[in-house]
Amino acid sequence: MPVTSPTTRAQDAGARTGVEVRLEGLSRHYGSVVALQGLDLTMRPGELVVLLGPSGCGKTTTLRLLAGLEDADEGRITVGGADITHLPANKRDMGMVFQAYSLFPHMTALENVAFGLRLRRAGKAERDRRASEMLELVGLAEQAGRYAHQISGGQQQRVALARALAIQPKVLLLDEPLSALDAKVRSQLRDEIRRIQLEVGITTLFVTHDQEEALAIADRVGVMREGQIEQLGSPTDVYSRPATPFVAEFVGLSNRLAGEVTTSGTVVVRGCQLPLMDSGVPAGPVVALVRPEAVTVATSEPTEAGALTGTVIATTFLGATSRITVDLGDTRIMAQLATAEAAALSAGQRVTLTIRPSPVLVSAGSTAASTG
Amino acid sequence: MAVATTAEPAARPVRPGRRAPLAWIGTVPFFGYVAVFLLWPTGIVVLDAFKDTTGKFTLSGVTSLWNPAVRGYFIGSFKLSLISAVAGAVLGAILAYCVASGNPAGAVRRVYLSGSGVLAQFGGVTLAFAFLVTIGPTSGLLLRAGWYYSFPLGIALIYTYFQVPLMVLVFLPAIDGLKIQWREASENLGASTWQYWRYIGGPLLAPAFLGSALLLFANALSAFATIEAWENQIAYTVPQQISTSLSSEVGLSNINYADALAMGMVIMVAIVMTGYALLQRRAARWLH
Amino acid sequence: MAALTSLGETPAETAAPRRQGMRARRRRRLNAFRYLAFTMFGLFFLLPMLAMIRFSLEGSKGGTWSLAAWRDIVSYQGVGVPPLMSAVEISLELAVITCLVILVLLVPTMIWIRLRVQWISRTFEFLCLLPLTIPAISLVVGLGPVYNRIEHYNLSALMLFWVYVVLALPYASRALAAGLNVLDVKTLSEAARSLGASWFTVMVRVIAPNMWQAILNATLLSSALVLGEFTIAYLLGYNNLQAELYSISRNTPNAGVVFSTSAASLLFAFVLLLILSYVGRPRRRG
Numbered sequence: 001m002p003v004t005s006p007t008t009r010a011q012d013a014g015a016r017t018g019v020e021v022r023l024e025g026l027s028r029h030y031g032s033v034v035a036l037q038g039l040d041l042t043m044r045p046g047e048l049v050v051l052l053g054p055s056g057c058g059k060t061t062t063l064r065l066l067a068g069l070e071d072a073d074e075g076r077i078t079v080g081g082a083d084i085t086h087l088p089a090n091k092r093d094m095g096m097v098f099q100a101y102s103l104f105p106h107m108t109a110l111e112n113v114a115f116g117l118r119l120r121r122a123g124k125a126e127r128d129r130r131a132s133e134m135l136e137l138v139g140l141a142e143q144a145g146r147y148a149h150q151i152s153g154g155q156q157q158r159v160a161l162a163r164a165l166a167i168q169p170k171v172l173l174l175d176e177p178l179s180a181l182d183a184k185v186r187s188q189l190r191d192e193i194r195r196i197q198l199e200v201g202i203t204t205l206f207v208t209h210d211q212e213e214a215l216a217i218a219d220r221v222g223v224m225r226e227g228q229i230e231q232l233g234s235p236t237d238v239y240s241r242p243a244t245p246f247v248a249e250f251v252g253l254s255n256r257l258a259g260e261v262t263t264s265g266t267v268v269v270r271g272c273q274l275p276l277m278d279s280g281v282p283a284g285p286v287v288a289l290v291r292p293e294a295v296t297v298a299t300s301e302p303t304e305a306g307a308l309t310g311t312v313i314a315t316t317f318l319g320a321t322s323r324i325t326v327d328l329g330d331t332r333i334m335a336q337l338a339t340a341e342a343a344a345l346s347a348g349q350r351v352t353l354t355i356r357p358s359p360v361l362v363s364a365g366s367t368a369a370s371t372g
Numbered sequence: 373m374a375v376a377t378t379a380e381p382a383a384r385p386v387r388p389g390r391r392a393p394l395a396w397i398g399t400v401p402f403f404g405y406v407a408v409f410l411l412w413p414t415g416i417v418v419l420d421a422f423k424d425t426t427g428k429f430t431l432s433g434v435t436s437l438w439n440p441a442v443r444g445y446f447i448g449s450f451k452l453s454l455i456s457a458v459a460g461a462v463l464g465a466i467l468a469y470c471v472a473s474g475n476p477a478g479a480v481r482r483v484y485l486s487g488s489g490v491l492a493q494f495g496g497v498t499l500a501f502a503f504l505v506t507i508g509p510t511s512g513l514l515l516r517a518g519w520y521y522s523f524p525l526g527i528a529l530i531y532t533y534f535q536v537p538l539m540v541l542v543f544l545p546a547i548d549g550l551k552i553q554w555r556e557a558s559e560n561l562g563a564s565t566w567q568y569w570r571y572i573g574g575p576l577l578a579p580a581f582l583g584s585a586l587l588l589f590a591n592a593l594s595a596f597a598t599i600e601a602w603e604n605q606i607a608y609t610v611p612q613q614i615s616t617s618l619s620s621e622v623g624l625s626n627i628n629y630a631d632a633l634a635m636g637m638v639i640m641v642a643i644v645m646t647g648y649a650l651l652q653r654r655a656a657r658w659l660h
Numbered sequence: 661m662a663a664l665t666s667l668g669e670t671p672a673e674t675a676a677p678r679r680q681g682m683r684a685r686r687r688r689r690l691n692a693f694r695y696l697a698f699t700m701f702g703l704f705f706l707l708p709m710l711a712m713i714r715f716s717l718e719g720s721k722g723g724t725w726s727l728a729a730w731r732d733i734v735s736y737q738g739v740g741v742p743p744l745m746s747a748v749e750i751s752l753e754l755a756v757i758t759c760l761v762i763l764v765l766l767v768p769t770m771i772w773i774r775l776r777v778q779w780i781s782r783t784f785e786f787l788c789l790l791p792l793t794i795p796a797i798s799l800v801v802g803l804g805p806v807y808n809r810i811e812h813y814n815l816s817a818l819m820l821f822w823v824y825v826v827l828a829l830p831y832a833s834r835a836l837a838a839g840l841n842v843l844d845v846k847t848l849s850e851a852a853r854s855l856g857a858s859w860f861t862v863m864v865r866v867i868a869p870n871m872w873q874a875i876l877n878a879t880l881l882s883s884a885l886v887l888g889e890f891t892i893a894y895l896l897g898y899n900n901l902q903a904e905l906y907s908i909s910r911n912t913p914n915a916g917v918v919f920s921t922s923a924a925s926l927l928f929a930f931v932l933l934l935i936l937s938y939v940g941r942p943r944r945r946g
Contacts, residue, residue, distance in 0.1 A: 067556075067560060068559075069556050069559070069560075069683075070681075070683065071681020071682065071683050071684060072681070086682070088559075088682050089556075089559045089560060090559045090560070090561075090562050090563055090564060091562070092560075093562075094560060095560070095561075096556075096557065096560040098553045098556070098557060100553070101551050101553045101554075102551075102553040102554065102556075102557045104554060104557075104558075104572055104576075105576070105657070105658040105659075106572075106575050106576055106658055115558075115561055115571070116561035116562055118571075119561060119562045119563055119567060120562065149657065160557075163557075163561070164560075164561075167561060167562065395772075395776035395777050396777045396780055398768075398769070398772040398776065398777065399769055399772060399773060399777060399780055399784070401765065401769065402765055402766070402769040402784070403787070405765060405825070405826075406787050406790075406826065406829075409822050409823055409825070409826045410787075410790060410791060410794065410799075410826045412802070413799050413801075413802030413803045413805075414794050414798070414799070414802055415802070416801075416802040416805055417798055417799075417801050417802035420802075463701075466697060467697065467701050470693075470694040470697045470698060473690060473694065474694065480698065482934060482937040482938065483934065484698075485933075485937060486930060486933035486934040486936075486937055487705065487930060489880075489881070489884070489933045490884060490926060490929045490930045490933060491705065493884045493885055493888045494888065494926065495888060495890070496888065496890040496902050496905075496906070497890070497902060497905045497906045497909055497918065497922070498712070498902075498905065498918075498919075498922035498925075498926070499708075501712070501909060501918060501919065501922070502708035502709065502711060502712040502919075502922070503708055505708075505711045505712060505715050505919075506707055506708045506711040533704075533705070533708070536701075587792075590792070590793070593795065594795030594796065594797065596795075596796065596797050596890070596891045597890035597891055597894075597902065600890075600894075600906075601890075601906060601909070604910075610797075611795070611797040611891075614797050614798075614800075614801065615797070615895060618800075618801065618895060619895075630801050631801055631802075634795075634797065634798035634801040634802070635798070637795050637797065637798050638793070638794055638795070638798050641793050641794070641795055642793050642794075645789075645792060645793040649789075
């Protein structure tokens with residue numbers, strides 16, 4: 001925990017109660033390419049919303065529209081009740097962290113962080129003091145006199161964060177800030193960002209294509225595709241109760257298995273009867289999206305005829321858990337197990353599988369797409 | 373002089389990872405060539421500047437550089453170079469900015485870059501005469517300028533014709549090196565356009581700008597063909613004076629006079645180019 | 661799509677719908693300034709060119725047009741000077757020889773340095789840029805004795821190539837370096853060597869083909885330099901294109917052929933460079 005003086009805490013108090021951000025009907029297109037269509041999003045005060053999606057889905061465009069770095073073709077942006085749609089970027093009072101290269105190379109870390117304050121005509125002593133505090137907040141007090149090319153990528157991003165927060169903005173914007181970093185640094189910094197965000201209490205919009213990142217830090221996740229939000233909800237909701245097949249397959253892994261919806265409101269997949277997430281689905285053949293962790297693997301012989309069996313093809317070691325790929329004859333299925341269990345299995349071994357009866361999402365369509 | 377094509381050094385199997393002590397032999401053709409055709413003549417110039425015509429060591433060649441007449445040539449060179457360098461640098465920077473802020477793959481950029489590549493080398497007779505028919509006293513066009521033959525302004529105008537393209541070629545990469553993120557970050561922090569240029573863009577470009585201006589300065593100092601074609605009766609600059617002293621038959625003592633002048637030029641240009649190199653290094657660090 | 665420009669200026673709009681946003685306005689204002697600047701600079705650079713071309717097209721009687729000056733390039737024989745074509749030939753041949761020699765000298769050396777002798781590269785770069793620091797005029801003074809030695813063998817103006825290679829070093833080496841920088845020379849050569857290629861093969865068949873644009877660029881820059889070189893040729897008493905044009909203009913002022921030749925060589929160089937810029941790899945945004 002950084003040491004903050006009483007005055008700092010008092011100053012921070014103003015920023016600690018975040019503001020509401022409302023995006024209404026935002027649209028933006030580049031020539032014939034539609035980047036956003038009628039996007040609506042309301043961010044609660046102090047909330048961290050992550051926009052998650054593949055490249056080109058419009059998440060970065062949304063962020064940039066909010067920042068004022070692009071003009072919206074249609075729509076309205078309201079921050080703290082005030083309509084800022086036509087306000088130029090440099091008057092919006094937002095802090096932004098870019099993916100890379102955003103530190104001014106001719107200034108030290110301290111000068112970078114103090115820059116926003118300099119523009120607001122703070123005195124030298126005042127802005128150096130505040131800048132030092134911010135650097136302490138991100139854990140880089142010792143690097144204050146270094147230049148961008150002298151510090152690592154992770155440290156650069158911390159300085160960028162300190163710089164964005166130094167001006168006490170109303171909203172914090174992060175454009176894939178971790179994408180350019182090494183995996184280890186990424187997960188450390190990700191948690192740091194969340195911790196700082198919670199401490200400062202600022203409304204934050206975070207854009208990423210990495211679903212693990214999104215699930216780890218968000219209050220709510222907005223999964224985007226082709227200019228629209230497919231689902232907006234808490235990480236648990238988005239993961240366990242995906243609204244559409246796209247969300248189910250983008251967030252986490254899914255097995256695509258053929259199944260048959262029965263008249264009793266369940267779906268039968270490979271001999272296992274599973275409850276439906278959406279009970280209104282009409283009876284008939286569908287594709288069920290089953291999470292690997294819902295698949296259990298046993299080495300014992302099947303106790304009943306018609307049980308699901310297969311041959312182990314490969315084991316992928318992921319640390320605490322492992323992923324087993326099993327060949328069912330006509331298709332493959334992935335299961336996720338604790339590594340200790342997975343270690344007992346070897347390639348070519350015959351195993352019995354069951355699917356746990358948690359609600360599954362189904363969609364009409366073929367199993368043509370690859371699993372997960 | 374044998375120029376080896378594929379300099380395979382004394383063939384000796386080298387285990388990977390071990391520094392091959394004789395691999396540098398492969399660069400001998402190059403260094404040899406440069407030694408003979410660049411370093412040796414330069415060495416001759418420097419040495420002969422300190423010799424009189426009988427080969428004895430003397431300082432009179434060098435001290436003659438302090439004569440008022442000779443100083444006049446250096447001052448003339450300096451004035452002309454300064455004016456054309458400043459004009460070329462400022463105008464070239466504006467043009468480079470216009471080119472850089474457009475479509476990187478667009479036609480305008482290609483045309484201006486190709487044009488700059490050609491015009492930066494353009495000089496001599498053709499340039500002087502092109503200007504003669506455009507704004508010279510006998511010009512058929514209405515742009516007749518009485519000051520065409522004035523020194524330094526008339527010739528400085530002609531010099532800008534190749535200084536501006538050279539500036540575009542040398543300075544454009546620096547402008548390209550300004551990352552979008554810096555502009556956006558500064559806006560995001562509250563800077564206006566003016567503030568961006570004052571605190572970020574300007575300081576970042578300053579070393580590159582100064583360095584490029586120095587390059588233009590050195591370029592103008594060394595220029596001979598254009599000014600000779602423009603006016604070959606009166607020697608205003610050092611190169612012209614060197615040419616005069618090489619071709620005139622006024623006493624053999626002139627031979628070393630030319631060497632002394634030539635050496636003086638080398639020193640001047642070398643100082644300027646060192647400044648250029650240092651500034652370039654700083655610029656490259658920020659704007660690679 | 662977002663970043664077409666390098667300055668953080670708002671990206672150029674690509675389609676018709678006229679945006680009302682502030683950034684679009686800012687972009688339009690910038691474009692207005694740019695096109696004004698381009699027009700003014702364009703005029704400044706084109707005017708002398710056009711005047712030159714117009715002069716070259718003037719007929720013997722006032723007010724008439726004729727291509728005589730252009731046709732004359734091939735047949736011109738001025739008073740007291742060798743035929744123009746001989747000078748043109750000499751310059752063209754010099755350009756070719758210089759380019760060949762400089763490529764043969766630089767390409768293997770630069771590749772070799774990158775592969776095996778990296779520690780020499782600073783010295784190498786310094787030497788390559790040194791000709792920029794030593795004015796041609798000074799070089800001439802020192803070259804006298806060197807060329808006198810060569811003249812013992814009574815060789816032609818083509819011997820100028822020895823020094824032209826040196827003059828072109830800064831430009832050619834930078835162009836070639838740019839081409840080498842985008843290649844991972846070390847990896848390519850290691851891969852080729854592991855498949856059994858000799859160093860010769862690596863250089864000629866693996867590396868060089870991948871830098872053909874840079875080689876082309878270096879060739880063009882060197883040629884432009886040779887075609888435009890005056891100082892050394894003139895002061896050493898040789899008769900290349902520029903020296904010849906100078907002599908013609910001194911003997912016969914306003915000879916149209918001076919203008920037509922100049923215009924021709926400029927257009928030639930310009931077209932070549934323009935083609936090169938289209939043929940090269942597309943620019944990638946940083």
